[in-house]
């Protein structure tokens with residue numbers, strides 16, 4: 308009988324290679340995993356009473372504008388569809404977040420589902436992060452069309468992802484990818500970042516500015 | 518490669534979409550009353566115009582919503598997109 312079941316992230320084995328790529332680029336691209344964020348899928352009518360109840364419970368509103376995200380209080384609500392959102396919170400809070408949401412929607416017509424294990428989360432940041440992602444993504448990632456507060460479900464290197472721009476200063480993105488595709492996408496990102504991590508790249512000053 | 522404007526997400530690469538065939542094919546009011554030929558017509562017979570054609574598309578890799586599009590089958594130009602439940606726009 309198993310006494311202890313260790314939890315393994317699909318990207319756990321990539322930490323050293325992510326760190327090496329980050330160092331090799333002189334910080335031009337930074338790759339890291341954000342392990343185990345809480346992810347709750349919420350479906351409800353945005354015009355109904357359940358939407359108000361969720362806003363009061365979370366302290367942030369579920370965004371109604373397509374392809375946008377709302378952040379606050381350590382949470383992010385990502386628009387997935389006209390009646391569907393992904394609420395992302397800190398690691399270890401999935402149970403609590405799910406109960407808060409379930410309590411809020413009560414008997415209203417809504418669905419609250421813990422999908423934390425469905426996707427792995429990558430942080431892609433740094434001055435060259437837009438260029439790196441643009442090798443495999445068809446969206447215009449320029450800040451004027453994909454700045455803070457934007458999110459999108461799209462294909463990155465033929466893998467379906469949820470992409471969202473961070474609110475912090477400087478370019479940076481969360482890439483949420485299905486856990487079964489996470490290893491592939493990590494390999495792809497490391498390969499695509501090779502032009503920014505080549506020996507001498509950082510020394511040439513290519514990573515400066517932008 | 519087509520650029521298809523999802524009515525929710527805006528213009529996206531064709532690879533993100535699934536094709537659902539001709540739009541506005543109503544399910545028979547009383548399926549059991551149909552003859553075999555009428556049932557076969559409902560299941561298998563579709564228009565094949567050269568020109569504007571209303572079609573169902575699904576933004577499979579994006580918002581996962583079905584919607585309708587009027588596509589010119591000769592030029593691949595998307596003439597209109599509209600959400601499920603919205604009337605078919607008049608194409609002049």
Ligand SMILES: [Zn+2]
Nearest residue numbers: 523526576580
């Ligand atoms: Zn869409």
